[in-house]
Amino acid sequence: MRSVPLTWLYAPGDRPDVVAKALAAGADVVVVDLEDAVAPDRKAYARAATAELLRDPQPVPVHVRVNALTGPWGPADVTALAPAPGLSGLRLPKVSSPSDVVRVARRAVSARGGSPPLYALLETALGVEHAHAVATAHPALRGITLGEADLRADLGVREDAGLDWCRARVVVAARAAGLAPPAQSVHPDIRDLEGLEASCVRGRALGFLGRAAIHPRQLPVIERAYLPTEREIEQAERVLKAAAATQGAQALPDGTFVDAAVVTAAHRTLALAHKR
Template sequence: MTTAHPLTWLYAPGDRPEVVAKALHAGADVVIVDLEDAVAPDRKEYARSATAELLSEPHPSPVPVPVHVRVNTLGTPLGDADLRVIAPLPGVAGLRLPKVTSRADVIRVAERAVPADGGSPSLHALVESALGLEHAFAIATAHPALHGLSLGEADLRADLGVREDAGLDWARSRVVVAARAAGLAPPGQSVHPDIRDLDGLAASCARGRALGFLGRAAIHPRQLPVIERAYLPTAEEIERAEEITKAAATDEGALALPDGRFVDRAVVEGAQRVLSLARRLR
């Protein structure tokens, strides 16, 4: 089941069609076919052709969820070939753009890949360097076709020389703020690389939720339920949200809850978002 804003994105390597086929039915809101990091250099051409075959129809029957494709680095021969072949395919719902460092990167892709009528595919920028982070808001506002902004934490960690996970919290907050300021949906978290460490994944998701993220990318189906549980509202949060929206519906001025607490319009909007997410539980 999906919502207007996905909670789970599942990566699958483009050179392994059998893995992509499984990923499509694994329960993720979006599947990302990866032509970049997950594919060895000598398998890039095959990955592109296999992905093109899969997505050659608008709604091929084996594809029950939206499919995004992460292309190779922009401005390289591989990246250019990916855009040329993949972007026009009717089965592509979105393009994930790696290592974006500037507004110009997004504009160049949009001019090549997005139809004049503003149709699909949507663009999603991955910020993976200090330079990209400095330009986060410019990237987020570069083009109307850009629908998402998120971090590529492995590359960013290496670029910054960060050793501890907490060292990325400022970068995470920077991207959350840039997305919000640009009117984009909250970013999803970067992947948790240890597929066996589900407790660590849950703790990391709780931290990401506290920082303003909404949902997360995964690299294995076993991570999906953990991510979804972490980002779905608790029974207590749902009860409070229902209380707030009920007060908002009956009070045209300042909103007073039965216990005497007052809430403003921003709190009401937050409660409405909680209830929207809660519909996934039904």
């Protein structure tokens, strides 16, 4: 398992067979979904099945996306699952303010004695506006990202590029809060691997790191897009070699100017490359 996850594979909580396959699919994190993937009349069963699964530690970190915090199921999900030994994190949908995170953390502490890692999904205009406040709401919060399907509906955005400002906003907020770079939201067409790859390349350029998936066939595409290329690795090694040979800034033969910021980026590239 990578210390920095690149792939987050969703599986419906009311389908234990699908969850079992997801755990063996090679994702860095499996996200058991109790929200959008589960019909209302299956919510209680999905919660119980997930609690049963997480009675024991799992071979892959397992996060659970609970139901909406303001609805009838979300608080019960947190209370039931927070104490589970096999739980590695809770993903909180439709977070719109810091108080949403604090409320879940307090409920989790009451049930568990301490909160599991929390991850906030920003899926409305208000949530995006409060991105940094959400990212710094509680010490248990370990990450923020977008829920793009709901955000598109809220904003009335039709073209993919219409979400780029929101994407950049979340990347900056995460960095300002000292959190890991956010993972991209899912690519909903599991057959469109070319589109997925192009979207991942775009996401990487915007500062995202890794991506959520809804089918195992998407995992290798995401990995290829987010792992450094051989050329990027070679360039990073040249940068660090040059930096070690001199105290000040300098230019490489190819014209690359090496200073502290470039050295930091090179270290980040090689750290990720070593997770292949």
